[in-house]
Amino acid sequence: MTSEQGDHIIRSYDEELEHLKELIARMGGLAETQLADAVDSLVRNDQELATRTIRNDEKIDEIEHELDAYTVRMLALRQPVASDLRMVISALKVASDLERIGDYAANVAKRAVALHQQQPLDPVRSLPRMAKLVQGNIKRVLDAYAKRDANMALNVWESDQEIDEMYTSLFRETLTYMMEDPRSITAGTHLLFIAKNIERIGDHATNIAEIVYFMATGNQLMIDRPKGDTSSFAVVEPPEEGKGPRKESNNGDEQK
Amino acid sequence: MTSEQGDHIIRSYDEELEHLKELIARMGGLAETQLADAVDSLVRNDQELATRTIRNDEKIDEIEHELDAYTVRMLALRQPVASDLRMVISALKVASDLERIGDYAANVAKRAVALHQQQPLDPVRSLPRMAKLVQGNIKRVLDAYAKRDANMALNVWESDQEIDEMYTSLFRETLTYMMEDPRSITAGTHLLFIAKNIERIGDHATNIAEIVYFMATGNQLMIDRPKGDTSSFAVVEPPEEGKGPRKESNNGDEQK
Numbered sequence: 391m392t393s394e395q396g397d398h399i400i401r402s403y404d405e406e407l408e409h410l411k412e413l414i415a416r417m418g419g420l421a422e423t424q425l426a427d428a429v430d431s432l433v434r435n436d437q438e439l440a441t442r443t444i445r446n447d448e449k450i451d452e453i454e455h456e457l458d459a460y461t462v463r464m465l466a467l468r469q470p471v472a473s474d475l476r477m478v479i480s481a482l483k484v485a486s487d488l489e490r491i492g493d494y495a496a497n498v499a500k501r502a503v504a505l506h507q508q509q510p511l512d513p514v515r516s517l518p519r520m521a522k523l524v525q526g527n528i529k530r531v532l533d534a535y536a537k538r539d540a541n542m543a544l545n546v547w548e549s550d551q552e553i554d555e556m557y558t559s560l561f562r563e564t565l566t567y568m569m570e571d572p573r574s575i576t577a578g579t580h581l582l583f584i585a586k587n588i589e590r591i592g593d594h595a596t597n598i599a600e601i602v603y604f605m606a607t608g609n610q611l612m613i614d615r616p617k618g619d620t621s622s623f624a625v626v627e628p629p630e631e632g633k634g635p636r637k638e639s640n641n642g643d644e645q646k
Numbered sequence: 647m648t649s650e651q652g653d654h655i656i657r658s659y660d661e662e663l664e665h666l667k668e669l670i671a672r673m674g675g676l677a678e679t680q681l682a683d684a685v686d687s688l689v690r691n692d693q694e695l696a697t698r699t700i701r702n703d704e705k706i707d708e709i710e711h712e713l714d715a716y717t718v719r720m721l722a723l724r725q726p727v728a729s730d731l732r733m734v735i736s737a738l739k740v741a742s743d744l745e746r747i748g749d750y751a752a753n754v755a756k757r758a759v760a761l762h763q764q765q766p767l768d769p770v771r772s773l774p775r776m777a778k779l780v781q782g783n784i785k786r787v788l789d790a791y792a793k794r795d796a797n798m799a800l801n802v803w804e805s806d807q808e809i810d811e812m813y814t815s816l817f818r819e820t821l822t823y824m825m826e827d828p829r830s831i832t833a834g835t836h837l838l839f840i841a842k843n844i845e846r847i848g849d850h851a852t853n854i855a856e857i858v859y860f861m862a863t864g865n866q867l868m869i870d871r872p873k874g875d876t877s878s879f880a881v882v883e884p885p886e887e888g889k890g891p892r893k894e895s896n897n898g899d900e901q902k
Binding site: 575 | 718727739742764825828832866881
């Protein structure tokens with residue numbers, strides 16, 4: 391029925407813990423690649439790569455199912471306590487974050503398909519830099535996980551602020567484009583969601599950092615994280631009269 | 647250090663399992679209310695309610711931390727197996743979905759603050775209906791969780807399609823508005839993200855349905871869910887020449 395029943399290798403307890411780490415490393419590696427491929431497919435307008443990236447998300451989901459079943463089995467048969475128990479629970483949680491990262495990457499690729507025949511917008515150029523930062527955070531947080539390194543995790547956690555700030559600035563820039571040229575609205579909207587997806591992937595790397603911190607220290611990271619994403623509160627004004635808006639009618643609330 | 651150490655009540659094993667269910671019920675109730683309040687604050691432009699909703703998200707996070715600690719403690723001390731183990735692991739996963747639902751609801755409230763001084767857009771009127779459906783799904787999936795009812799869970803899981811379809815139609819409608827009047831772009835963008843947040847909340851209710859199904863049956867729901875959200879692939883064309891676009895220049899790719 392479930393995949394672990396086909397797993398006939400008899401492992402020692404330590405080997406089982408090691409196997410959990412391997413599953414996380416595999417998922418993490420895939421998630422990183424998926425993000426890179428999705429952004430690549432978008433920037434190079436590579437439809438074949440975008441389609442492949444959408445399809446590959448399945449692999450991450452499969453490993454998550456495998457890891458879930460493996461974890462439940464370990465808990466039942468090995469009944470770990472203390473730091474081993476924290477490690478098993480952490481694997482379960484990290485896997486859930488990595489699965490979401492995969493979902494967001496696949497969504498970026500879907501939008502790359504939608505943007506295929508649209509005129510590319512300038513702000514697209516900022517995406518690879520933002521994505522690189524996020525990929526770096528995924529990589530480092532997986533290292534921190536493998537080494538149970540609380541300081542490295544804390545470092546990832548703090549550096550998410552820069553990603554949030556990039557996102558907010560890209561958000562405003564894209565909105566301005568959309569206001570200047572209504573024909574850019576469809577492409578602009580997809581771009582906003584793509585940027586949001588990448589920013590969310592960064593948040594999941596931050597979640598993983600919190601889990602690693604807990605796993606390594608036994609304590610929760612309870613301080614408030616500095617937030618650089620203020621886009622939820624953003625109001626961007628349309629261009630001034632004369633420079634732009636097509637309709638002359640004034641609804642009376644533009645200056646408020 | 648952690649909150650469960652202040653919990654001096656000595657409980658039987660059954661009482662502990664019952665307590666887990668209670669924590670989930672409390673989190674679920676809060677998540678439902680947060681969504682209702684967020685949408686209400688938006689539709690009624692009630693800034694006070696929006697601010698309160700943003701602040702209240704903390705309560706959900708606190709219960710999640712409590713539940714996490716409680717679960718780890720139960721696993722260590724009670725070492726449950728079989729269906730009890732599934733129940734404990736499920737509580738951990740459901741709590742994580744409910745925490746995300748809380749985040750999305752808080753984000754809707756943040757955007758209600760941003761929209762405070764913007765002219766309301768017509769498609770806003772579709773939001774309460776969409777939110778009602780999502781709330782209904784949260785309520786039913788929590789019932790299914792409390793009763794370990796796989797069929798009820800399956801029912802929620804299937805009905806998410808209608809929410810996805812509403813989202814896709816709201817997405818297109820809003821985009822059309824934005825194209826017709828550039829002054830609606832800021833409000834329209836927030837509206838798109840609000841609708842997306844509500845749709846994501848629906849997805850989390852679906853995740854919970856999968857967890858309940860697993861908890862009740864021991865099997866994963868492996869069939870593909872029917873997907874009504876095609877907005878990631880959506881391309882909406884701007885209004886025809888003459889009716890609209892300000893710039894006359896033709897980039898040569900509009901007809902492709």
